[in-house]
Amino acid sequence: MLSSTGHPFIFLLPVLAIAIFWVMAKFEPKPVGVTKKSFFERNGTPVAIYLIVAVAFWSLFMIVLPQLFMVEMSFRPKLPPIEMGGPKDLYTFENYHYFIYGSTTSSDAINWVHIKAFFLTIFASLLVALFNFALCYPLAFYMAQVARPARVRFLLLLLIAPYWVNEILRAFAFRIIFSSGGLINKILLGMGWVDQPIDFIGNDIALYAGLGYAYMLMMIFSLYNAIETLDHAQIEAARDLGAPWWHIHAFIVIPFAKPGIASGCTLVFMLSAGSLAAPLVLGGPRSLWFTPILYDRFFQAFNWPQGAAYAFILLLACVSFVLLVLRLGRLSLGEIAK
Amino acid sequence: MTAAVEIDHLTVQFGLFTAVKDVSLQIRQGEFFSFLGPSGCGKTTILRAISGFQDPTQGVIRIGGQDMSGIGPNQRPTALIFQNLALFPLMTVSENIGYGLRVRGVPKADRDRKVDELLNLIALSDQGHKKIEELSGGQKQRVAIARALAVEPKVLLLDEPLSALDLKLRQHMRNELRAIQRRVGVTFIYITHDQGEALTMSDRIAVMNRGKIEQVGNGRDVYEHPQTSFVASFVGENNGFTGTITKISGDQAEIETSVGRLVGLNKKSLPVGTKATLFIRPEAMQFGAQGENNLSGTAADAAYEGMTTHLTMKAHDGSSIVATLTGAPAREFPSQGSSVSFAFATRDALILPA
Amino acid sequence: MSSKTVMNVMLAFYMAIFFGFLFGPLIVMGVSAFNTSTYPQVYPIEGLTLSWFEKLLNDRDMVYGLKNSLWIGMWVVVVSVPLGLAAAMMMSQIYSKARSFYYVIVVSPVLTPGVIIGISTVVFWRDLTTATNSKFLYDGVFMAVLGQSSFISAYCMLMFMSRLNRFDRAQEEAGLDLGASQTQVFFHILLPFLRPAIFSSAVLAFLSSFENYNTTTFAILADKTLTTVLAGRVRQGTTPAISALAVLIIAVTVVGAIIYEIVKRREDRERQARLDAAHAAELRELESIEKATHHA
Ligand SMILES: Nc1ncnc2c1ncn2[C@@H]1O[C@H](COP(=O)(O)OP(=O)(O)OP(=O)(O)O)[C@@H](O)[C@H]1O
Numbered sequence: 001m002l003s004s005t006g007h008p009f010i011f012l013l014p015v016l017a018i019a020i021f022w023v024m025a026k027f028e029p030k031p032v033g034v035t036k037k038s039f040f041e042r043n044g045t046p047v048a049i050y051l052i053v054a055v056a057f058w059s060l061f062m063i064v065l066p067q068l069f070m071v072e073m074s075f076r077p078k079l080p081p082i083e084m085g086g087p088k089d090l091y092t093f094e095n096y097h098y099f100i101y102g103s104t105t106s107s108d109a110i111n112w113v114h115i116k117a118f119f120l121t122i123f124a125s126l127l128v129a130l131f132n133f134a135l136c137y138p139l140a141f142y143m144a145q146v147a148r149p150a151r152v153r154f155l156l157l158l159l160i161a162p163y164w165v166n167e168i169l170r171a172f173a174f175r176i177i178f179s180s181g182g183l184i185n186k187i188l189l190g191m192g193w194v195d196q197p198i199d200f201i202g203n204d205i206a207l208y209a210g211l212g213y214a215y216m217l218m219m220i221f222s223l224y225n226a227i228e229t230l231d232h233a234q235i236e237a238a239r240d241l242g243a244p245w246w247h248i249h250a251f252i253v254i255p256f257a258k259p260g261i262a263s264g265c266t267l268v269f270m271l272s273a274g275s276l277a278a279p280l281v282l283g284g285p286r287s288l289w290f291t292p293i294l295y296d297r298f299f300q301a302f303n304w305p306q307g308a309a310y311a312f313i314l315l316l317a318c319v320s321f322v323l324l325v326l327r328l329g330r331l332s333l334g335e336i337a338k
Numbered sequence: 339m340t341a342a343v344e345i346d347h348l349t350v351q352f353g354l355f356t357a358v359k360d361v362s363l364q365i366r367q368g369e370f371f372s373f374l375g376p377s378g379c380g381k382t383t384i385l386r387a388i389s390g391f392q393d394p395t396q397g398v399i400r401i402g403g404q405d406m407s408g409i410g411p412n413q414r415p416t417a418l419i420f421q422n423l424a425l426f427p428l429m430t431v432s433e434n435i436g437y438g439l440r441v442r443g444v445p446k447a448d449r450d451r452k453v454d455e456l457l458n459l460i461a462l463s464d465q466g467h468k469k470i471e472e473l474s475g476g477q478k479q480r481v482a483i484a485r486a487l488a489v490e491p492k493v494l495l496l497d498e499p500l501s502a503l504d505l506k507l508r509q510h511m512r513n514e515l516r517a518i519q520r521r522v523g524v525t526f527i528y529i530t531h532d533q534g535e536a537l538t539m540s541d542r543i544a545v546m547n548r549g550k551i552e553q554v555g556n557g558r559d560v561y562e563h564p565q566t567s568f569v570a571s572f573v574g575e576n577n578g579f580t581g582t583i584t585k586i587s588g589d590q591a592e593i594e595t596s597v598g599r600l601v602g603l604n605k606k607s608l609p610v611g612t613k614a615t616l617f618i619r620p621e622a623m624q625f626g627a628q629g630e631n632n633l634s635g636t637a638a639d640a641a642y643e644g645m646t647t648h649l650t651m652k653a654h655d656g657s658s659i660v661a662t663l664t665g666a667p668a669r670e671f672p673s674q675g676s677s678v679s680f681a682f683a684t685r686d687a688l689i690l691p692a
Numbered sequence: 693m694s695s696k697t698v699m700n701v702m703l704a705f706y707m708a709i710f711f712g713f714l715f716g717p718l719i720v721m722g723v724s725a726f727n728t729s730t731y732p733q734v735y736p737i738e739g740l741t742l743s744w745f746e747k748l749l750n751d752r753d754m755v756y757g758l759k760n761s762l763w764i765g766m767w768v769v770v771v772s773v774p775l776g777l778a779a780a781m782m783m784s785q786i787y788s789k790a791r792s793f794y795y796v797i798v799v800s801p802v803l804t805p806g807v808i809i810g811i812s813t814v815v816f817w818r819d820l821t822t823a824t825n826s827k828f829l830y831d832g833v834f835m836a837v838l839g840q841s842s843f844i845s846a847y848c849m850l851m852f853m854s855r856l857n858r859f860d861r862a863q864e865e866a867g868l869d870l871g872a873s874q875t876q877v878f879f880h881i882l883l884p885f886l887r888p889a890i891f892s893s894a895v896l897a898f899l900s901s902f903e904n905y906n907t908t909t910f911a912i913l914a915d916k917t918l919t920t921v922l923a924g925r926v927r928q929g930t931t932p933a934i935s936a937l938a939v940l941i942i943a944v945t946v947v948g949a950i951i952y953e954i955v956k957r958r959e960d961r962e963r964q965a966r967l968d969a970a971h972a973a974e975l976r977e978l979e980s981i982e983k984a985t986h987h988a
């Protein structure tokens with residue numbers, strides 16, 4: 001199929017979606033007691049126009065259409081600008097073919113480098129999320145259930161402070177610490193525990209530590225918000241009944257805080273999997289992380305359609321992860337997104 | 339003279355639930371009119387329908403003879419005082435009071451004059467610059483009234499405005515509200531579930547139950563001549579004995595109840611065999627004496643209040659009967675468990691359909 | 693040792709590790725900014741110097757990137773706050789299926805990796821501006837503002853939603869009842885009520901924009917922001933000048949936080965004073981009623 005037909009079709013989709021949305025909003029039964037006034041009567045004409053224009057612009061021109069365009073582009077071949085829209089501009093799977101076989105045409109070899117990077121990224125991000133959960137849970141619990149308000153305020157301040165420094169600088173700090181001449185190696189050498197500096201960066205240890213560090217705040221806040229709403233009396237009651245401490249956490253606090261845990265893990269997973277700064281700064285020469293590969297599609301291979309395809313693969317992985325978490329935890333999206 | 343507010347066959351439904359059922363009544367110009375009823379009986383809903391926040395499912399509301407259908411709350415000649423007052427916390431007292439004039443485009447000088455006048459009326463003359471947060475409960479109350487009066491409404495609607503205040507202040511504010519109403523002469527429609535409030539302040543009262551009007555009349559009417567069992571038991575204290583009418587003689591009827599045969603006035607002309615309730619007020623009970631109707635049992639509880647004592651008697655069937663004792667018996671009421679007897683006159687007892 | 697003491701020791705140990713992990717890297721970086729050693733290090737201290745700061749300020753690209761970042765941040769605030777507000781107000785007026793559908797769309801940017809947002813923004817606007825012959829719009833700063841606002845608006849929306857939840861509908865009705873139009877209610881009552889949320893979402897929007905890298909690196913095209921310049925520098929090699937930048941950012945932050953705290957304390961004090969005044973008025977009122985009833 002010639003891809004020049006694609007764009008008008010893409011513009012048609014949102015129109016359709018809006019029509020469906022409008023019908024739903026208009027004819028769906030409203031909760032009892034809500035006025036039957038029209039949208040314009042309720043808000044006043046100027047405000048109603050502002051709401052519609054703003055929401056339409058944001059959701060169409062900043063969210064939906066860009067994504068659709070990106071997906072569409074991933075199915076187009078890489079062509080010099082002159083030939084775009086010409087007879088060679090046919091929809092194709094070659095960019096996805098490349099991801100799997102390392103070539104747009106032949107299927108002889110498997111593109112292990114990219115595939116491994118992809119799965120490693122997913123797996124490592126998962127580990128980062130779990131590690132973060134383990135690290136942050138005790139503090140979140142302490143702040144939400146044990147500490148006094150003044151202390152909580154102080155702790156929150158301490159927690160937020162490092163996040164005013166941007167992500168690249170935070171990664172840079174880890175690079176200073178973990179590099180072969182860095183603080184940790186100096187200490188290890190000075191103590192005589194090792195006689196060769198350890199290559200933390202080449203081993204990706206620095207990368208994982210940096211990623212864990214980068215998104216700790218999201219985890220803490222998600223957990224804290226969820227645990228805070230748990231009535232302290234429940235814990236007291238369990239303790240009175242003689243439940244051991246691990247029992248209280250495993251059967252009372254954690255089930256209660258499930259939405260917060262899901263939301264914290266999802267956020268950290270997404271942010272790690274999509275992180276670019278930390279892998280660029282902390283990745284060693286042999287590091288395999290998916291986003292830098294994606295980055296290189298654009299800035300070294302100058303192959304936008306292929307980059308779009310890689311981006312779409314990453315997006316699909318993230319969407320699947322969210323759906324999986326929702327399904328596993330029997331949660332709704334509203335409970336996860338704050 | 340046209341009625342200030344005319345409610346014509348008003349019905350309001352929320353989904354399948356009917357909050358107001360076919361209510362019709364007329365409220366006169368300059369009247370202090372109350373809706374009295376238990377929580378959830380639809381009082382607020384009627385008020386919201388009058389002020390335009392609730393569209394009637396059926397029926398019409400007329401204000402000053404004009405049909406209000408399709409007219410928004412901001413176009414109606416009413417002003418509403420909300421249950422929680424809904425003062426604007428980010429504006430000063432003066433700004434709150436002047437807000438209605440501001441949105442009407444009244445020039446600042448005129449506005450200020452009117453605001454000063456109203457501040458005077460509510461005795462807060464020098465406090466116009468204060469923030470709402472700085473005011474006491476009673477002061478907030480007055481500001482809410484002044485804010486509503488500023489727009490010179492034909493009708494002022496008040497939704498349990500005193501319910502948040504503590505007892506002493508509430509009693510004080512009753513008098514003040516009534517005084518303000520007399521002074522400005524605006525029609526007040528007042529909502530309350532407190533019968534004391536309704537009886538002391540109102541020219542007329544509509545007693546409501548489950549979305550329906552049970553009775554409309556002045557305080558004495560609803561207290562002394564209740565038309566339904568609900569009104570009889572809701573307004574003021576009352577002893578009720580339910581049973582079946584067994585005999586009719588003139589305007590009296592005899593009713594067979596679990597405490598025996600009792601005779602009362604049968605103003606509704608209920609026929610023999612009707613299930614009905616006989617009501618007798620505690621203050622109409624005579625203690626110790628023998629009369630036209632007699633009840634006996636054991637003294638269960640006595641609440642001594644100085645001038646009077648409320649004595650509760652446990653009848654033989656286990657029901658509680660209350661009498662208000664005055665004079666000597668109020669001081670020398672019987673001890674718990676001793677045998678007592680009450681009597682009442684037939685003309686004091688009312689028989690109403692159960 | 694009682695179990696309570698064991699718990700306390702464990703807690704202290706855990707806290708030390710946690711906050712060590714949190715602040716250690718920053719402290720190391722901070723100290724290295726003042727060390728003369730050309731490699732950013734804490735130990736050994738070869739000598740104290742401010743030359744790294746000087747070097748930073750003479751770095752043309754950095755200064756240019758900083759200006760661009762501030763400029764973009766400002767526009768992101770201008771775009772995201774109104775969009776977030778509109779989206780939150782819309783959310784409060786739709787129900788059931790339509791609401792879920794809408795929610796998925798507007799929350800998706802929060803859960804989409806930043807690189808993808810950057811890429812899709814650039815792809816879309818490149819094609820759109822080509823097709824509509826408005827290539828001048830295909831500009832790094834403009835793209836960055838749009839790309840960042842795409843998800844920052846969602847942050848703002850979430851903040852507005854939680855504030856709107858606490859809005860008392862009776863306030864709106866009181867305004868209408870006094871004769872205000874819906875538009876007047878919006879400007880006189882709703883917006884003032886939302887002012888704290890407007891302020892905090894503006895701050896959040898600016899900071900998120902200022903520190904964003906993932907989206908910006910794609911959206912900025914050939915232009916630069918502070919973070920993209922910084923990323924380039926860090927990839928080239930490590931120099932204490934970068935530590936110096938971190939120190940400056942931390943310093944600005946700390947000053948900002950202190951100012952915020954001072955303002956907040958003052959507001960709290962004023963509020964407390966008002967509540968005290970209300971309490972005093974309450975007592976006076978009761979007293980005067982008491983007196984009046986005694987005289988009567
Ligand atoms: N918006 C609404 N949606 C659904 N039901 C409603 C709504 N408003 C009121 N109701 C129901 O209608 C009935 C009457 O409500 P209304 O508020 O008029 O009572 P009320 O007499 O003012 O009671 P209260 O003394 O508690 O204020 C109640 O049962 C209430 O639950």
Ligand SMILES: [Mg+2]
Pocket residue numbers: 381382383421497
């Ligand atoms: Mg009510």
